[in-house]
Structure formats: C-alpha cells, structure tokens
Amino acid sequence: MRAVVVERYGVPPVVKEVPEPEVAAGGVVLAVEATGLCRSDWHGWMGHDPDIVLPHVPGHELAGTIAAIGDGVEGWQVGDRVTTPFICACGTCEQCLSGNQQVCPNQLQPGFNYWGSFAEYVAVPYAAVNLVRLPDVLDFGTAAGLGCRFATSFRAIRQVGRVGAGERVVIFGCGGVGLSAVMIAAALGAEVIAVDTNPDALKLAHEYGASHTLQASSSTVDQIRDLGGAHVTMDALGSGDIVQQALHALRPRGRHLQVGLLPSGVQLDVGRLIGQELEWRGSHGMPAHAYPGMLELVASGNLKPADLISRTITLDETPVALAALSHGTPAGVTVIRPTG
Numbered sequence: 443m444r445a446v447v448v449e450r451y452g453v454p455p456v457v458k459e460v461p462e463p464e465v466a467a468g469g470v471v472l473a474v475e476a477t478g479l480c481r482s483d484w485h486g487w488m489g490h491d492p493d494i495v496l497p498h499v500p501g502h503e504l505a506g507t508i509a510a511i512g513d514g515v516e517g518w519q520v521g522d523r524v525t526t527p528f529i530c531a532c533g534t535c536e537q538c539l540s541g542n543q544q545v546c547p548n549q550l551q552p553g554f555n556y557w558g559s560f561a562e563y564v565a566v567p568y569a570a571v572n573l574v575r576l577p578d579v580l581d582f583g584t585a586a587g588l589g590c591r592f593a594t595s596f597r598a599i600r601q602v603g604r605v606g607a608g609e610r611v612v613i614f615g616c617g618g619v620g621l622s623a624v625m626i627a628a629a630l631g632a633e634v635i636a637v638d639t640n641p642d643a644l645k646l647a648h649e650y651g652a653s654h655t656l657q658a659s660s661s662t663v664d665q666i667r668d669l670g671g672a673h674v675t676m677d678a679l680g681s682g683d684i685v686q687q688a689l690h691a692l693r694p695r696g697r698h699l700q701v702g703l704l705p706s707g708v709q710l711d712v713g714r715l716i717g718q719e720l721e722w723r724g725s726h727g728m729p730a731h732a733y734p735g736m737l738e739l740v741a742s743g744n745l746k747p748a749d750l751i752s753r754t755i756t757l758d759e760t761p762v763a764l765a766a767l768s769h770g771t772p773a774g775v776t777v778i779r780p781t782g
C-alpha cells in the first residue's frame with residue numbers, strides 16, 4: 443500500500459509503498475477513506491513523542507471502511523463505515539471498566555504506538571471497544587475529525603469543563619481543536635471569546651459562534667478582563683505563554699482546560715491556583731462509548747463539524763502540508779484522502 447513514511451524526525455516524510463497492516467485477533471483493518479492533519483502529527487514528526495519508533499507512518503484522526511476482520515470480532519462486517527477514537531483502549535483494565543478508556547494504561551494509538559492512517563490501510567486493535575459505527579448521513583471527511591480533535595473538544599468543553607449557558611469561555615488557538623471548541627461551547631449557550639494570531643482563523647471562529655475575536659497580543663488578558671474575565675479557558679495550541687495568560691484571564695474559581703500539548707512542560711503559579719481556587723484540568727480524547735451523544739447532535743444539525751473542513755489533500759501533498767505546520771496553521775481543518 444502507499445503511505446506517508448517519516449524516516450527522520452523533522453525531515454519531510456516520503457510517500458512510498460510499504461506492507462499492508464496484518465489483521466490481529468480482536469482487531470480489524472480499515473481501508474482509510476479520510477484522515478485529518480492534526481498538530482499532534484506534527485509533534486510526532488518533530489520527535490516530541492517517545493512512543494514513536496522510526497520509520498513511522500503518522501495519522502490518528504481517521505474514518506474508513508472495514509477491510510479485514512480478526513478472529514473473535516463479532517457484530518462487524520467487511521464494508522462497515524466506522525471511525526475510532528485515537529486512543530484505542532484495551533477494554534479490560536480498571537480504567538476501561540470504569541468507563542475511562544481515554545486514560546487506559548494499555549492504550550494503543552495509531553500514528554504513535556504503531557503505523558497510522560496516512561496510508562491506504564490502518565489497523566484498529568480491540569475492535570469491540572473502539573469501533574464507532576458512522577451514521578449514513580455523515581461523510582468520511584467530516585467523520586475523520588471525530589477521531590481526534592472534534593471529539594476531544596466535545597469532551598473537554600462539555601464533560602471536563604462543565605461549560606454551561608451564559609458562561610464566558612476563552613479559546614486560545616483556533617485551529618482544529620480550538621474551532622471545534624468554539625462551535626461546541628457556543629452550541630451550549632456560552633459566550634465565546636476566540637484568541638488567535640491568524641485573522642483568517644478568527645474570521646472562522648466568528649462564523650462558528652464566537653461573540654468576540656481577539657488578535658493575540660500583549661493586551662489579550664486585559665481585553666478579556668475588560669469583558670468580565672473567563673469562567674473557563676482552554677489552551678488549544680499548547681503554549682507556556684497561553685497557560686500564563688489563561689491563568690490571569692480566569693475569574694475566581696474559574697476552570698482551565700489543557701488540551702494543547704506542552705512537550706517542554708510549563709511553570710504554574712500554584713499560589714494563584716490556591717488563592718483564586720482555580721481548576722487546572724487536562725483532557726485527553728474521548729472514549730468510543732461517548733460518541734452516540736455527540737453523533738446525535740451532529741445528525742440533528744446542532745453541531746456542524748463538516749463546516750470546519752477548509753481543504754482536502756492527497757497523500758502526495760501530505761509531506762509538504764505536515765512540514766508547513768512548523769510555520770503556522772492554515773485556517774480550518776485539513777483532511778487527507780489517501781485514495782483520492
């Protein structure tokens with residue numbers, strides 16, 4: 443099969459023929475119909491993820507059809523349209539049994555622990571736990587985003603952040619994660635403030651429901667405070683600066699959601715956390731069992747992840763698009779069609 447292969451960290455990958463994945467007991471192999479380009483793929487390519495072994499095929503935000511079914515998998519047929527959370531959980535550990543598959547210690551992540559979906563085929567382990575059936579109305583491009591960024595923001599905003607109507611929510615960084623969060627928080631009735639360096643991303647944030655858009659600057663915190671301060675902040679980029687801004691933009695007892703990755707760590711003013719009784723919450727993906735609630739809101743038109751897709755590219759165009767993330771993010775979500 444054809445795949446995007448990273449041979450050295452930070453050096454543009456190549457597109458070449460590699461062996462197709464084998465189907466394992468309990469798992470399936472999917473023909474990849476669409477796969478999103480997420481900044482986590484860029485982190486992996488840069489060498490920020492110790493799980494990655496070179497040569498490596500990135501890609502974890504995927505949708506496709508079942509091409510092969512392993513021994514012991516029941517209830518699925520070749521040709522079924524599916525997606526999967528990027529965190530493929532084991533289903534049998536203590537965390538999985540408590541419904542917290544997003545922190546399963548035995549998790550496998552396509553595009554990180556093993557070869558991912560920037561390819562014609564990808565394996566999905568533990569099919570019984572991780573496959574999500576796609577409603578017919580949902581096209582593959584839109585569904586791909588549900589495997590990572592849209593689902594991650596859905597859980598972060600709704601469940602982890604407990605965002606309610608009338609609350610002021612500040613989203614720092616309006617790429618795939620951030621624009622999804624803007625759309626989801628606005629649908630919950632929150633007053634959304636979007637912050638980004640890219641005016642085109644802010645334009646989209648406004649379209650998706652942000653009532654205020656702020657060009658990131660040294661006065662961002664003051665501007666947020668002038669609007670009354672934030673009940674909830676989200677770092678949807680992964681930046682030490684944003685973390686500091688968020689902590690100072692929050693109202694007393696505010697909640698901060700950390701979704702952006704911080705490979706170099708960050709220093710936190712714990713005194714401020716204590717004195718203001720702030721919550722600092724990490725949020726990681728969303729387990730498959732939580733998808734039906736999100737898919738209902740998509741099917742009813744309350745959430746429109748399809749609107750977030752701004753460009754569709756081929757496998758051959760992917761190496762350049764991945765490397766270009768070192769210099770910024772084009773506004774909106776990029777989807778790759780491996781057979782397109």
Ligand SMILES: NC(=O)c1ccc[n+]([C@@H]2O[C@H](COP(=O)([O-])OP(=O)(O)OC[C@H]3O[C@@H](n4cnc5c(N)ncnc54)[C@H](O)[C@@H]3O)[C@@H](O)[C@H]2O)c1
Nearest residue numbers: 480481482615616617618619638658680702703726727771
């Ligand atoms: N926790 C999880 O489960 C999870 C899931 C998906 C992605 N992530 C991580 O979330 C982060 C965002 O991913 P993405 O794919 O949406 O990224 P992205 O590159 O699409 O978006 C980042 C946005 O931040 C903006 N930006 C850059 N500098 C800024 C600044 N100083 N202030 C405000 N905005 C700024 C960019 O213009 C861009 O719009 C990454 O770190 C990614 O690895 C985490």
Ligand SMILES: [Zn+2]
Nearest residue numbers: 480482590591
């Ligand atoms: Zn991702």
Ligand SMILES: [Zn+2]
Nearest residue numbers: 532535538546
């Ligand atoms: Zn588990």
